[in-house]
Amino acid sequence: MNSHKLADLELSTIITLAGMPPQKELVNPRMPSEMAKKVRVTFRPLPKDFGNQTIIRFREKLEQKLRENGVQLIPWDEAAEVPPGIISKVLRTRKVKSSIHAVVDVKREYSLTRSILSALAEKIYVRTRRPERSVMEILKISGWADDFTARYVQDPFNTQIITLMPLEPEFADGATTYDRKIALGLKNLITTMSEIVMGIAPDSFSLVNMNLSDSIYRNEELDEFVLKSLIPKIYAPIKPPVLNRFKKGEYEPAHSVFAKQLADLGRLVEPTSLFPQGSKFSEKISRLSHR
Known part of the structure; x- marks a missing residue:
């Protein structure tokens, strides 16, 4: 075989002919159809008393479209395992494996009993609060009384929560300002502890994530939405930086121009009104354990 014919062979074929071990794919896919093959999603079972037929039908269509596009749909019993420990086995508390990229759930309404227990758990957290605690440690203290899906994941940085809920008329209203839509979206993201x-x-249906989009889609657009919007968002999620990877240091303004450049950029962008006015998390998130 001459060099020209060798150059025409696929890399995988050359590796096989050379007797080399299979190589991991180093290049991330660019096409949503290729991303879909690498995505693993599970659907959390609906509450027994859940009766919103609009959401139930949409959930079924969403599951179907994900499957048609090649997404691996993992049954809940397979995706969520009961961790070792007597308490976990007695309470049948499940944890979604870290290999699952997203859990699709519905917004769950609180009963009076759960609301009281949730308030009690929050008081316990406030009394025992330590800033250095991890997300999972905080959830163990303050989230035991809640029914957040985030409680049931092994790795909150790898598994996204996608929550389905009724579309708010104010959000869907074309006259509602972007600022107001973002306020509504943030409220829903926070109260459901979801990434999407x-x-x-x-x-119709809408989507809000940490990009603070305010998109509204018609049901006829579901096919294109799943392939070109939802699958890429699951494959390449918005991940917050892990704080323990940072090194603490003293900021010296004289040695850095970035703060001034950022402030100058803010002043230039402000007249465009493209971005809503910021606010403190403490003003948006009432529960200290959620901040």
Whole structure:
């Protein structure tokens, strides 16, 4: 075989002919159809008393479209295992494996009993609060009384929560300002402890994530939405930086121009009104354990 013919062979073929061990794919896929093959999603079972037929039908269609696009749909019993320990086995508390990229759930309403227990758990957290605690440690203290899906994941940095809920008329109203839509979206992201919230109506649906988009789609656009929007968002999620990877140091303004450049950029962008006015997390998130 001459060099020209060798150059025409696929890399995988050359590796096989050379007797080399299989190589991991080093290049991330660019096409959503290729991303879909690497995505693993599970659907958390619906609450027994859940009766919103609009969301139930949309959930079924969403599951179907994900499957049609090649996403690996893992049954809940396989995706969520009961961790070792007597308490976990007695309470049948499950944890979604870190290999799952997203859990699709619905917004769950609180009963009076759960609301009281949740308030009690929050008081316990406030009394025992330590800033250095991890997300999972905080959830163990303050989240035991809540029914957040985030409680049931092994790795909150690898597994996203996608929550389906009724589409709020104010959010869907074309006259609602972007600022107001973002306020509504943030409220829903925070109250459901989700990375993505989808509002569902009989003829349309919305999506809000940490990019603070305010997109509204018609149901006829579901095919394109799943392939070109949802799958890439699951494959390449917005991940916050892990704080323990940073090194503490003293900021010296004289040695850095970035702070001034950022402030100058803010002043240039402000007149465009492209971004809503910021606010403190403490003003948006009432529960200290959620901040």
